[in-house]
Amino acid sequence: MSAFHSAFEAALSGSTDALLPHLASDARTLAAIGVYRNTALKARIDALEASYPTVVQMVGSGWFRAAAREFALEHPGDDPVMVTFGAGFPEWLLTFEPARDMPYLAPCARLDRAWTEAHVAADAAAMTPAEAADLGVALTGLTMGVHPSVRLFRFDWTVPSLWLAHRYPQPPAGPLVWEARAEALMIHRTAGHVRARLLTPAEFAFLDACRNRRPLGIAADQAARLDRTLSIPALFASLIAADVFLTPEPEVRA
Structure with a gap:
């Protein structure tokens, strides 16, 4: 990965200073980066929603997408293959305060993850x-x-x-x-x-x-x-x- 690509990836995670040697830090540039950042974040949230449908059924789409946003911001991942994103989501749910009163949520997320792993496993x-x-x-x-x-x-x-x-x-x-x-x-x-x-x-x-x-x-x-x-x-x-x-x-x- 080039220095620019590394800097751009850092900017998508919120560290725009890394781009200063490559791009002007003006309002137009920052707005464009914001668009990319929101698009990347939405893609991660969508991927999580697709990978954990049972959890979505249990808590509703609104609750789930809010939780997925928190997870994606904390764990943006570095694999462009979205089907692999979110492997740590079940363990993360164990520490997510709004899920504390739903002890079944994290283990059901483990089974959703296992379903995906079985789906993409080698022949x-x-x-x-x-x-x-x-x-x-x-x-x-x-x-x-x-x-x-x-x-x-x-x-x-x-x-x-x-x-x-x-x-x-x-x-x-x-x-x-x-x-x-x-x-x-x-x-x-x-x-x-x-x-x-x-x-x-x-x-x-x-x-x-x-x-x-x-x-x-x-x-x-x-x-x-x-x-x-x-x-x-x-x-x-x-x-x-x-x-x-x-x-x-x-x-x-x-």
């Missing part, structure tokens, strides 16, 4: 049912790589249910309650679409073990310890159908 070949069938019992000794889009979460509160009710609205099975009840969630991409799935403790244990490169047999044992009624073959088949696991790498022989 990778997913394991097919035929490949799993060919491996047979050998599967139990293999470590199963998970797709780059997979994001796993476990909360001590009902964050996933609250987030799902806004992001993927369905007729409620019962009253939606924010309470201290552990829930787990998987967000992933399949067939070009980002999906989300509530997980039981046993299902989370299975997937978490796979994510941490534990052999499939050990992952299954950890899940079974939590729920003896869980059908591991049925769970595994449903995860393969959802493109969660990667195609096994060919065995390298010495």
Whole structure:
């Protein structure tokens, strides 16, 4: 980046003195910089609003854009790709005084961010049912790589249910309650679409073990310890159908 571009970037953040060696500091110049600054700020606010739609639904567009403005002024970022802007927004919400009485807001923002990350994650070949069938019992000794889009979460509160009710609205099975009840969630991409799935403790244990490169047999044992009624073959088949696991790498022989 040239000295002028660095100075112009600083001017957009409010430090117009950096431009003095390059441009005259007159009213016309300062007005033009103000236009650029407002345009850049609006672009960041718009990007945040697009990236955190669940949070927007919860607080309303006016509240959200006011908060986004504060965040963008504090953290202008330096990446021209707007989809990457605002990765720190969920953590920032934890310190934002007007959000203090909404403890669900920051964790729901984390899930919105995970949705975006899953959406833009790298492509990778997913394991097919035929490949799993060919491996047979050998599967139990293999470590199963998970797709780059997979994001796993476990909360001590009902964050996933609250987030799902806004992001993927369905007729409620019962009253939606924010309470201290552990829930787990998987967000992933399949067939070009980002999906989300509530997980039981046993299902989370299975997937978490796979994510941490534990052999499939050990992952299954950890899940079974939590729920003896869980059908591991049925769970595994449903995860393969959802493109969660990667195609096994060919065995390298010495």
